[in-house]
Amino acid sequence: MIQKIGEYIAAHPQQLAGQIAAHIGISLIALLAAALIGIPCGCLAAGIRKGESIIAAPFEMLRVVPSLAVLILLIPVMGTGIPPAVTALTILAIPPVLLNTVVGFRSIPDFMIESARGIGMTERELFRRVKVPAALPMILAGLRTALVEVVASTTLAAKIGAGGLGEIIFTGLGLYRMDLLVLGGGLVAILSLVSGGVFDILTRRLFRYKYV
Amino acid sequence: MKNVVKKGIVLLFTASLILVLGACGGKSAGSGGAAQAEAGSAGTGSVIVGSKDFTENEIVAEIYALALEDAGFTVERKMNIAGSVVHTSITSAEIDIYPEYTGTGLITILGMEALTDQDAVYNSVKEAYNERFNITWLDYAEANDGQGLFISKKASDEYGITNISQLQANADKLRFCSQGEFDEREDGIPGLTKLYGEFNWKSSKIYDNGLKWEVVDNDEADVATAYTTEARLTETDKFVLLEDDKHMWPPYNLAPIVRNEVLEKYPEIADILNKVSAALDTETITKLNAQVDIEGEEYEDVALDFYKNIK
Numbered sequence: 001m002i003q004k005i006g007e008y009i010a011a012h013p014q015q016l017a018g019q020i021a022a023h024i025g026i027s028l029i030a031l032l033a034a035a036l037i038g039i040p041c042g043c044l045a046a047g048i049r050k051g052e053s054i055i056a057a058p059f060e061m062l063r064v065v066p067s068l069a070v071l072i073l074l075i076p077v078m079g080t081g082i083p084p085a086v087t088a089l090t091i092l093a094i095p096p097v098l099l100n101t102v103v104g105f106r107s108i109p110d111f112m113i114e115s116a117r118g119i120g121m122t123e124r125e126l127f128r129r130v131k132v133p134a135a136l137p138m139i140l141a142g143l144r145t146a147l148v149e150v151v152a153s154t155t156l157a158a159k160i161g162a163g164g165l166g167e168i169i170f171t172g173l174g175l176y177r178m179d180l181l182v183l184g185g186g187l188v189a190i191l192s193l194v195s196g197g198v199f200d201i202l203t204r205r206l207f208r209y210k211y212v
Numbered sequence: 213m214k215n216v217v218k219k220g221i222v223l224l225f226t227a228s229l230i231l232v233l234g235a236c237g238g239k240s241a242g243s244g245g246a247a248q249a250e251a252g253s254a255g256t257g258s259v260i261v262g263s264k265d266f267t268e269n270e271i272v273a274e275i276y277a278l279a280l281e282d283a284g285f286t287v288e289r290k291m292n293i294a295g296s297v298v299h300t301s302i303t304s305a306e307i308d309i310y311p312e313y314t315g316t317g318l319i320t321i322l323g324m325e326a327l328t329d330q331d332a333v334y335n336s337v338k339e340a341y342n343e344r345f346n347i348t349w350l351d352y353a354e355a356n357d358g359q360g361l362f363i364s365k366k367a368s369d370e371y372g373i374t375n376i377s378q379l380q381a382n383a384d385k386l387r388f389c390s391q392g393e394f395d396e397r398e399d400g401i402p403g404l405t406k407l408y409g410e411f412n413w414k415s416s417k418i419y420d421n422g423l424k425w426e427v428v429d430n431d432e433a434d435v436a437t438a439y440t441t442e443a444r445l446t447e448t449d450k451f452v453l454l455e456d457d458k459h460m461w462p463p464y465n466l467a468p469i470v471r472n473e474v475l476e477k478y479p480e481i482a483d484i485l486n487k488v489s490a491a492l493d494t495e496t497i498t499k500l501n502a503q504v505d506i507e508g509e510e511y512e513d514v515a516l517d518f519y520k521n522i523k
Contacts, residue, residue: 080430161389174393
């Protein structure tokens with residue numbers, strides 16, 4: 001088995017590198033899109049009473065539809081390739097980002113806000129210098145959850161010609177070749193773990209003061 | 213309490229025994245009935261026609277059945293038998309006749325080396341089946357349900373591609389839609405490369421097999437794989453099946469196969485079914501498939517309409 005995997009890697013080095021690159025690329029674009037939609041919406045929802053149920057509920061409902069179904073449903077609208085794949089993955093990634101953002105903003109202690117007002121901060125300063133830094137750890141935790149989920153699900157992108165490591169897995173399924181399934185599945189798992197790890201390291205750097 | 217449980221178990225056991233025995237009795241009575249029916253209609257003869265579990269094979273089996281009925285036979289139909297079981301069904305005399313593919317007989321059933329010449333394949337299976345299984349291959353139809361490649365009509369017109377040699381020469385301008393396995397399978401791209409030369413696709417992407425027609429129709433790829441009688445190949449304004457001009461793939465010609473015992477008893481079966489095979493070419497079969505798979509008609513109706521036309 002291991003020898004077979006080695007042979008496959010040796011025979012297709014460029015293809016494999018391309019698949020890994022495509023996998024990471026699609027995942028990151030989806031995560032970025034989810035952040036761009038999820039964080040502002042979460043911000044907004046935190047400011048409104050019952051904001052979650054109004055703003056977050058629609059995204060949660062979309063999330064319930066399996067990604068594979070979303071992919072196929074998008075074909076008549078967006079065709080095949082990377083755009084529908086990124087859309088489906090973004091839908092998957094928005095809820096954790098959005099909900100964590102809401103919780104992040106909601107859980108800022110009142111005394112912090114009061115003291116900030118007490119020293120005469122304007123609303124804008126309050127937001128930028130107190131609220132955002134206080135909510136950021138929660139927001140990043142949400143992004144991390146989303147990232148790990150997205151990396152694993154990007155496998156499905158290969159169904160609609162967007163590339164990625166799913167190509168190896170689906171080829172393995174078609175040929176009933178265990179070596180390809182182990183290689184593809186293993187690489188996705190490693191990628192998912194590594195991306196989580198890298199994200200942790202970046203978070204630590206950003207909040208160095210917390211770990212003194 | 214214990215006693216009650218015991219009694220219950222005994223009762224259950226007895227009940228299941230009666231059920232099993234009853235079922236056995238029913239079965240033997242049933243086969244007895246079939247034997248009687250056979251004896252009763254001995255003057256005209258009765259045969260059992262079977263089919264595999266997909267549209268094309270069912271249509272063709274139904275046409276065989278209609279032709280035999282027309283000649284005065286009593287036909288029992290055992291359609292929709294799993295492809296992996298159908299061979300055992302005929303060797304164990306559960307069925308007498310079914311439509312088989314020459315390539316399947318050669319490679320899957322007999323496990324022989326793949327050949328690419330139609331007559332060579334047919335002669336090998338005919339001889340081996342007769343010796344090993346006591347089964348006769350009647351004449352094969354021109355219809356060939358084998359592996360193939362198709363191209364969009366647009367690309368075919370633009371670059372003048374109608375066969376795989378021309379495809380190879382123009383591969384650098386074409387986008388290939390694969391299912392992944394085709395790139396790795398010995399009778400896929402690796403085999404094609406050995407025979408026709410390197411295929412330097414402009415791009416090669418993997419899609420789910422069900423999407424290939426849409427992908428090519430939407431101009432997101434130019435070339436994809438298909439079986440040569442797939443229903444959507446009837447849309448000749450959109451898709452062009454490429455000719456395998458260097459004979460890469462073994463032929464999968466349709467032919468009726470009959471148990472020798474039955475054929476010796478009713479030798480006229482050969483003429484009846486050979487007449488059907490003579491009318492079946494790849495284009496015709498593809499159209500019949502389309503009537504069922506695309507237009508949603510019942511395979512029995514499609515077979516009947518077709519048989520009326522060739523009668």
